[in-house]
Amino acid sequence: MSVERAKIRLFVDAALGPAQSVPLRRDQAHYLFAVMRLAPGAPVALFNGRDGEWLAEVVEAGKRGGILICKAQAAPLATPPDLWLVFAPVKKARTDFIVEKAVEMGVARILPVQTRHTNSERIRQDRLQAHAIEAAEQCGATYVPEVAALQSLGKLLDKWPAARRIMFCDEGRAGRTDALAGEAGQGGWAILIGPEGGFSGDEVERLHGMPQVHPVALGPRILRADTAAVAALTLWQTTFGDWR
């Protein structure tokens, strides 16, 4: 597209379309006008996860709010592949990283799960969702994956869709790096990353018993959960996803 590129990308809730006006929340106005010092006329790229990316222009800049007007669509909506990232939350900074990385690498949904050996009993879902939005603003994505509420792995597997396959990254156990080869990508996939202490024996047994599960090895060294997430996402994206 030959539309002028705005330096700032902002996620908004409002609908985007030709000549659409977009009101700003107080924190967004603070960011654009106090921090970034934008003045009326300045270009901003907007996306809302539904309508692609739009080039907009500041028309009103205030301390507690402001208004932008959409000028032209800069990119259509690009939805990521039908891939979920299911992971056991680890320490705060690394959990934040996993969410950031999932957005950059391209997933449709992010599902934190409580496993037998998960250390953290709770997550701040709203904070992780905000992280996902920030990562999308940064990486040029026009879609923001939903971060689901923390749920137990057992309950998630109880209602697991029959057609959705699971790339099961089980540190230190069987599985081949090329286990995905020859497996078609239809029906959706999920990548499952375990906690730092690994999955419990029960969990591993249950997963190996599911026909949807494909155990995959991630090399000879022990990867931290955040490293494993990026490595698994790379393997999946280059095999089935939008990196091909």
Added chain:
Amino acid sequence: MSVERAKIRLFVDAALGPAQSVPLRRDQAHYLFAVMRLAPGAPVALFNGRDGEWLAEVVEAGKRGGILICKAQAAPLATPPDLWLVFAPVKKARTDFIVEKAVEMGVARILPVQTRHTNSERIRQDRLQAHAIEAAEQCGATYVPEVAALQSLGKLLDKWPAARRIMFCDEGRAGRTDALAGEAGQGGWAILIGPEGGFSGDEVERLHGMPQVHPVALGPRILRADTAAVAALTLWQTTFGDWR
């Protein structure tokens, strides 16, 4: 191997071998005896980057030092593939992550470079080397890659070995994800990751002019430098490295 697994892995400088005694530095003694509360007789896994992993036993535990005795080799030395990671340092936490990830993913050398658009003018080489050691202790590696001193990309390329290929990860420019296919892994490789601002036009032109350079694309979104490093390492390891 059926040797008893020690829960603590420690990198030491001393030679390791049958009945070899290993003196501890003050900080190591503090960690083992004050923090981890080990007593004489406790098992510790030792590695030095040269002699593999050895199961050792505490024989003297003091406040300012201590002595371990090697009992048996638990694993032979496993050197990573002949792969260098060349990257432009970014913000401190992300630079630390890149070093940690490089060790987990398996590289032989880590070379921070100053590019036209690199933000940070200096790095703490000793701190990054300590990070590499800590990552090796954590991920079960028996080898610790050297972290080289910061040098300019231009000077590094001036003396670049004719046989060492470069996997050039240039965000937002040409290159295919499968650009490595069919390229043999002999002669050594390097992965080159750019700064957050990308490479300059001069740098890109020079790299594209080198016969060793293979531009590789990392998907449709813009990856942060730390994400790009892990993704590129995954692609390389599954194509040529020890993940096959």
